[in-house]
Amino acid sequence: MKDPEVQTNAKKEFKPFVPAETDLQELTFKAVFxxxxxxxxxxxxxxxxxxxxxLTVAATFPAxxxxxxxxxxxxxxxxxxxxxxxxxxVGEALVAGAIFTIPAFVVSGVWxxxxxxxxxxxxxxxxxxGVLFVIILRRTLVEEADLPFPESVxxxxxxxxxxxGQTGAVYVFAAMGFGGIWELVKNSYGIQFIADHTRTxxxxxxxxxxxxxRQITYYGGVLLESxxxxxxxxxxxxIVGPSISAVLFSGAMAGWLFLVPISLFLNPELTAGLSDTxxxxxxxxxxxxxxxxxxxxxxxxVAAFYTLIKLRKSLVEGISKAVLDLQAAKSGxxxxxxxxxxxxxxxxxxAIAIISIPLFFLYWYFSGSLVGSIVLTVxxxxxxxxxxxxxxxxxxxxxxxxxPISGLTLSTLLIAAILMVIIGVTGDSGIMGVxxxxxxxxxxxxxxxxxxxxxxxxxxLGGTPWRMEVAEIIxxxxxxxxxxxxxxxxxxxxxxxxxxxxAPQAGLMAxxxxxxxxxxxxxxxxxxxxxxxxxxILIKAPAPMLIAVGMYLPFYSTAxxxxxxxxRLVLDRTLEARKVEPEKRTSAVNAGIxxxxxxxxxxxxxxxxxxxxxxxxxxxxxxxxxxxxxxPWLGMIIFPVLLFLLVKIPLxxxxxGGTPGVKVE
Numbered sequence: 196m197k198d199p200e201v202q203t204n205a206k207k208e209f210k211p212f213v214p215a216e217t218d219l220q221e222l223t224f225k226a227v228f229x230x231x232x233x234x235x236x237x238x239x240x241x242x243x244x245x246x247x248x249x250l251t252v253a254a255t256f257p258a259x260x261x262x263x264x265x266x267x268x269x270x271x272x273x274x275x276x277x278x279x280x281x282x283x284x285v286g287e288a289l290v291a292g293a294i295f296t297i298p299a300f301v302v303s304g305v306w307x308x309x310x311x312x313x314x315x316x317x318x319x320x321x322x323x324x325g326v327l328f329v330i331i332l333r334r335t336l337v338e339e340a341d342l343p344f345p346e347s348v349x350x351x352x353x354x355x356x357x358x359x360g361q362t363g364a365v366y367v368f369a370a371m372g373f374g375g376i377w378e379l380v381k382n383s384y385g386i387q388f389i390a391d392h393t394r395t396x397x398x399x400x401x402x403x404x405x406x407x408x409r410q411i412t413y414y415g416g417v418l419l420e421s422x423x424x425x426x427x428x429x430x431x432x433x434i435v436g437p438s439i440s441a442v443l444f445s446g447a448m449a450g451w452l453f454l455v456p457i458s459l460f461l462n463p464e465l466t467a468g469l470s471d472t473x474x475x476x477x478x479x480x481x482x483x484x485x486x487x488x489x490x491x492x493x494x495x496x497v498a499a500f501y502t503l504i505k506l507r508k509s510l511v512e513g514i515s516k517a518v519l520d521l522q523a524a525k526s527g528x529x530x531x532x533x534x535x536x537x538x539x540x541x542x543x544x545x546a547i548a549i550i551s552i553p554l555f556f557l558y559w560y561f562s563g564s565l566v567g568s569i570v571l572t573v574x575x576x577x578x579x580x581x582x583x584x585x586x587x588x589x590x591x592x593x594x595x596x597x598x599p600i601s602g603l604t605l606s607t608l609l610i611a612a613i614l615m616v617i618i619g620v621t622g623d624s625g626i627m628g629v630x631x632x633x634x635x636x637x638x639x640x641x642x643x644x645x646x647x648x649x650x651x652x653x654x655x656l657g658g659t660p661w662r663m664e665v666a667e668i669i670x671x672x673x674x675x676x677x678x679x680x681x682x683x684x685x686x687x688x689x690x691x692x693x694x695x696x697x698a699p700q701a702g703l704m705a706x707x708x709x710x711x712x713x714x715x716x717x718x719x720x721x722x723x724x725x726x727x728x729x730x731x732i733l734i735k736a737p738a739p740m741l742i743a744v745g746m747y748l749p750f751y752s753t754a755x756x757x758x759x760x761x762x763r764l765v766l767d768r769t770l771e772a773r774k775v776e777p778e779k780r781t782s783a784v785n786a787g788i789x790x791x792x793x794x795x796x797x798x799x800x801x802x803x804x805x806x807x808x809x810x811x812x813x814x815x816x817x818x819x820x821x822x823x824x825x826x827p828w829l830g831m832i833i834f835p836v837l838l839f840l841l842v843k844i845p846l847x848x849x850x851x852g853g854t855p856g857v858k859v860e
Contacts, residue, residue, distance in 0.1 A: 212273070212355055213657030215532035219272040222662040226275040229265055230282025230666065231673045233258050238286025238674050239681040240799030244427060245294040246691065246698040247802070255350045255648060257792045258283035260367045263354065276354060277658045278666045281649040285670030288645030289322045290678050292638030295700040296604060297682070298691040299630050302698065303705035305623045309686055313557075314679045317631065320554050321579075321638025322671035327543050327550075328583035328639065329646045330664055334537075336587040337650045344591050344651045351655035366786055366844075370793025371800070373840075374426045378801035381424065381830065384688065384809050385801070386820050392751040393827035394420040396475040402460075414467070415460035417452060418479040422754035424830030427798040429837050430791030432759020437767070440760025442738050446745020447753035450487045454746075458482045487746060488703055489717050493724020494731070494743035496606045501732055501739070505588075533659045551576060554635065562628030567620040571611060571632050578607050579636055583643035589740075590644040591651070604637040608704055609721075612711035625712040633704055642671065681803055688809040703747060758834060762841045763787065769842065775849050783849035787841050794837075 213219060237258065262279035265271075271279075297314050300306040329336075379385040398416040405411075422428075432440045459466055459479060469475055551572055558575075559568035582604075611632040615625045646667050653663050689696035710717065724743070731739040745753050766787060770780045811817035 211534065211655060211657030212351070215534045215657070217657070219274045221272070221274040221659060222278055222665060223271075223275055225269055226262075226266065226271065226278040227282055227666055227669055229262060230258075230279040230285075230670060233261060233279070233283035234286030234670050234674045235677045236286070236800070237283060237796065238290040238678045239803045240796050241287040242290045242294050242678065242682050243685060243696075243802040243806075244795065244799045245291055246298065246685065246689075246696045246701070255280065255284050255347075255652070257367050257789075257796050259350050259354055260789065260792075273354065273656060274658055277653055277656050278663065280350075280354075281653065281658075281663050282666045282670040284645050284649055285322070285642065285667055286674045286678065288641040289318055289638055289671060289674045290641075290682075292321060292325075292604075292636075292641035293318050293634070293678065294682065294698065296630060296634040296637045296704055298686070298698045298701035299633070299704035299708065300627065301686065302692045302702050303626055303630070303709055305627050305630075309679065309683045309691075311679050311683070313560075314682070315675050316553070316557055317634040318638050318678070319672065319675035320550055320557065321635035322642045322675055323668060324547065324550055324576075324579055324635070325583055325639035325642030326646060326664060326667045326671060327547050328580050329587060329643045329650070330537050330543050331540065331580075332584055332587055332643075332647075333650055333660060336584070336591055336647050337654050344648065347591075347648050347651035347655065350648075350652045354652070354656060366789035367793040367796070370426075370430075370790045370840075371797035374430075374794040374797025374799075375801040376797075377426055377833065378798040379805070382802060382805050383822075383825070384805045384820070387822050388824050388826065389424060389830035390825040390827040391425065391830065392421045392423045394418065394476065394751070396472045396479065398472075398475065411463055412467075413460050413463050414469070415456055416475060416479075417456050418476055418750075420451075420749075420751045420754065421827065421831070422758050422834070423751040424827070424833045425755050425798065426794035426833065426837060428752055428755035429759035429762065429834075429841075430794035432756035432761075433763045433791040433841055434788055435756070435760065437760040437764040439738070439741065440757045440763075442741045443745040443748075443753050444757040444760075446491075446742040447748065447750050447757075448745075449742065450483065450491065450746035451750045454487045454490065455479050455483050458486055484702075484706075486717070486720060488706070489720035490724035490727065491743040491746040492605050492609070492703070492707065493721040493726075494728035494746070495724075495740060496609060496721075497725050497728030497732065498738075498740035498743060500606070501728075534654075534657065535660070537660050538664050547576070558628055558631055561624065561631040562615070562620050563624040564618070564620045564628070566618055567615060567625075567628055570614050570618060571628055574607075574611055574614065575632050575635050578610065579639045582607065582636060582640045586640040586644035587647035590648050604633050604640065604700075605703070605707065607636040608633040608707055609711070612708055615712055621712050626708045629708045629712060630704060633708075642667070681806070685803065685806045688806040697749065759791070759837075759841075762838055765838070766842050766845055769846065770849065779849040783845035786845040786848035790841060790844060 258280045259276070262271075262276045262283065266276050266279060293314070297309065297317060300313075301309060380388045381391060396416055396418050398414075400414075402413045402415070403410055404413060459482065462482075465478060466475075469478065554575060555568050555572045558571040559565065562568055562571065608629055612625075612629045615621070615629055620628060646664075649667070650660060650663060652658075653660065685691075685696060691698050692702060728739050728743070731742060736742065766783065770783055775783065808817055808820070812819055
């Protein structure tokens with residue numbers, strides 16, 4: 196008989212969709228196999244998205260839809276669908292960490308091209324550590340913390356509705372086809388008719404100001420860019436919603452429309468003699484890269500540690516409770532059902548210690564310093580755990596699509612680089628050591644955020660935590676072994692660091708590591724960014740981290756995301772004006788989310804396929820595709836088309852009430 200107090204508390208516990216006493220098939224071969232295939236495909240798509248736009252989005256929604264549609268043919272259970280979705284989303288999360296850091300080895304010049312073994316080792320070690328860290332944090336973040344988990348709740352409701360036959364697969368696959376065709380006619384290696392965006396420089400003339408009795412002539416202007424004609428980026432904005440899109444865009448405005456113009460104006464020696472528009476645009480872009488981005492880095496550092504401080508109490512309480520529950524279950528003092536069982540904490544601790552050994556040798560290989568490798572390993576384990584907690588917290592607050600792992604990685608890179616300088620490890624070895632730490636941290640934080648979201652979905656549906664944790668580890672292993680290949684191909688075709696594949700975060704990582712280790716870091720700018728972050732915290736600005744992210748992303752990317760947020764706002768206001776019932780309103784929003792997920796997957800996968808096509812051309816096996824034009828104005832037609840698709844189709848879904856209902860909070 197159970198303890199009366201335990202029974203009383205149990206009545207207040209959350210009730211999952213599948214009760215704890217229900218015995219369904221869960222961790223099966225077909226579920227894991229399907230998940231691994233989706234992890235590789237969706238991971239390759241997000242690799243392109245991240246290096247093209249500087250951000251990634253969660254694969255949870257398309258993975259959930261595909262898992263439901265595929266496993267239905269094999270009579271899979273809802274818990275098998277949960278395992279397949281959990282495994283699939285690993286690819287997106289792992290590659291998010293990889294593309295923000297590993298390309299920095301190429302951008303910084305320490306590698307001529309991506310190295311398979313070293314890159315795979317970073318992804319495998321970082322991803323596995325991310326899983327192990329979250330196992331320790333699961334109860335804190337998933338059950339104890341009062342977090343909304345907007346994407347987890349939406350995915351859970353999507354899967355529940357799918358049990359009634361409403362998978363929504365038609366929305367995802369139709370949008371994938373549309374996004375793929377659009378990328379085919381937009382990509383410079385496809386059958387190109389249109390260009391991604393256009394830009395110009397608006398010169399504002401000259402001004403004369405007298406300072407210390409000397410009259411100085413100042414010149415200035417603004418670099419103007421159109422939003423990227425990209426269903427992918429618009430889809431991102433639709434998914435994250437108008438509020439988050441607006442916060443991101445406010446960062447873009449602060450960076451591109453305030454800091455860049457004022458830097459131009461206050462540097463008359465740089466602007467004197469510039470006449471043609473192209474020179475002004477080049478100078479404006481250089482100022483953004485070299486001066487504005489370090490300010491954003493300082494802001495991100497403050498935002499990252501501020502999040503840690505806010506999280507400290509729930510972290511300590513949650514870990515303590517998890518250990519006590521585990522001890523109670525082993526001693527038999529009370530029953531612990533399958534929904535409360537994680538992988539054994541002791542074994543997890545041993546696994547972390549074991550992984551530290553190859554991690555140490557990897558850093559020794561990079562840095563060439565025994566002391567340096569010991570320092571880097573210790574730094575990675577400590578900061579990896581802390582930032583895994585931050586990533587999980589932010590995912591619970593904002594969703595996996597908004598996990599600012601690059602900001603966390605920059606904080607790590609800054610600390611590791613300073614330590615390398617202190618112990619005297621400089622040059623290419625110091626840069627590789629610092630980037631090695633950043634890569635492992637970034638992969639760990641990416642997996643941590645994704646896994647926290649997956650475990651919350653499993654918590655809602657009634658999945659068994661330890662089985663989901665095993666599926667995550669399997670997904671990490673296969674994704675790490677496979678996903679370097681598409682990255683290598685995209686580098687050879689699009690060239691990392693070029694306009695076609697700018698890899699903005701990786702460029703920033705390279706800039707930071709070279710600047711600090713080489714003694715060329717612009718510390719006044721970083722410190723200014725720190726004070727900006729403090730000011731944002733003091734005025735209680737929404738998401739200082741996201742504001743900083745908006746500052747260092749290309750303007751055309753953030754502007755396109757803002758367009759997606761505006762379209763979502765139009766849909767929300769239309770539903771409100773028509774007084775649509777809550778259930779039908781959630782059906783409409785869900786239809787838009789599934790369409791957006793399809794746009795993202797379709798455009799990204801087509802870009803990856805075109806990269807492989809170009810590789811085939813270079814080997815003589817495939818013919819070149821015709822190139823017709825690069826018209827940016829023709830590309831603008833995509834915005835009214837997307838407005839129609841992302842408003843009209845959801846409204847039709849609301850009227851029919853025939854799509855899965857998603858509770859979006």
